[in-house]
Amino acid sequence: MKIGFIGCGNMASAMIGGILKKGLVQKNDIIVSNLTEAGSKRSREKLGVETTMDNREVAKKAKILFLAVKPQFYEEVILEIRDLLTEEQILVSIAPGKTLKWLEDTCGCSMKIIRLMPNTPAQVGEGMTGGCCNERVTEEDAQKISEIAGSFGRFEFVPERLLDAFSAVCGCSPAYVFMFIEAMADAAVAQGLPRSQAYSFAAQAVMGSAKMVLETGKHPGELKDMVCSPAGSTIEGVRILEKAGMRSAVFEALNGAAEKGKRL
Ligand SMILES: NC(=O)c1ccc[n+]([C@@H]2O[C@H](COP(=O)([O-])OP(=O)(O)OC[C@H]3O[C@@H](n4cnc5c(N)ncnc54)[C@H](OP(=O)(O)O)[C@@H]3O)[C@@H](O)[C@H]2O)c1
CATH class of the missing domain: 3.40.50.720 (NAD(P)-binding Rossmann-like Domain)
Structure with a gap:
């Protein structure tokens, strides 16, 4: 064939x-x-x-x-x-x-x-x-x-009617995830980690987190809660991300990508 x-x-x-x-x-x-x-x-x-x-x-x-x-x-x-x-x-x-x-x-x-x-x-x-x-x-x-x-x-x-949505979540999102990894690495460098290690540390953290979602079957919110100890440093970061509108920015980006995909 x-x-x-x-x-x-x-x-x-x-x-x-x-x-x-x-x-x-x-x-x-x-x-x-x-x-x-x-x-x-x-x-x-x-x-x-x-x-x-x-x-x-x-x-x-x-x-x-x-x-x-x-x-x-x-x-x-x-x-x-x-x-x-x-x-x-x-x-x-x-x-x-x-x-x-x-x-x-x-x-x-x-x-x-x-x-x-x-x-x-x-x-x-x-x-x-x-x-x-x-x-x-x-x-x-x-x-x-x-x-x-x-x-x-x-x-x-x-179904074909969902392919543009699928495409935004899976086809476009690697670009957004790479931006997230880059931003994490920049912060790591600002905190003193060497640049070469900063990228692999950030990428491994993202890959491991994705694997947990796929392999544990737990809701991402539950997995997030498991990392946030009371009065700890992680929940402080969560507060800052929420204030910066992270969820809404991701929502808008994927929505925009799906709508643009329909017009191509
Ligand atoms: N990249 C993604 O993330 C992604 C995701 C999902 C779907 N897609 C889709 O996949 C398709 C290809 O994207 P890509 O990123 O692989 O593009 P790409 O790397 O730019 O490759 C395009 C290829 O098409 C060849 N080409 C251009 N005009 C041609 C023609 N008239 N006849 C024969 N070959 C021709 C080019 O040849 P030369 O090298 O000789 O110029 C090149 O090999 C697109 O429709 C894109 O929307 C891409």
Whole structure:
């Protein structure tokens, strides 16, 4: 089974890395296209997969065809390949804002279409990917895609109407978490810790806290309360964060990202 990627930048490379690591297919079962020779060279050297600069070659060879270019190039790329698309192929879109209806209309043929929304932690096998599909996708196809998306982290199907919300919580939020880690590290440096240790200490604290939410099944509020001893230093920090409107800022950021996603 050949898997094709039109566009092989950050996100496609992360997904291919997971697919190869899990051994779902061999390197020579993957073909990717890039816009530039430099992009092709990067994909060959980093991933060892077959490369081309001809999107039509990828569309012809792939049974599962990922579109992994920036959303603004989707239409141009689909128009370039659409006469080659067949009902047996599965087209996978990873762009925000490009609905199943838009994809079906632009492809102009009745094909199997899946929307996936991965995130950059996929690069380290800890992605959180959401997805939805049109009614032509069979259970067997959905199973295959679950296996692929599960190779670079967790995967769940969500209704299409919730995909923009999912995308804000999982696709965009790594940026906000990185900002949080950076801010924690700056404070650590202000308190005298060396810069190099400050980042790894802050990152490990965030990773451990996330793991506690996932593995204990406890409410995040309960876990927070467990850290706050009466009249202690942690609750003083909680007071300062609440005064600064931290919860509201996070709420607004994710809401804004979800609304913007709908307009892309
Ligand atoms: N990054 C994220 O966190 C994230 C999360 C979820 C979804 N996504 C979606 O994933 C998609 C890809 O994002 P990315 O971050 O991976 O982008 P990226 O790193 O900029 O990669 C884009 C790739 O597309 C190639 N390309 C551009 N125009 C092309 C064309 N006409 N034909 C063939 N290839 C072309 C580029 O080739 P060259 O290198 O040769 O220029 C490059 O390999 C986007 O739709 C984005 O919205 C991204």
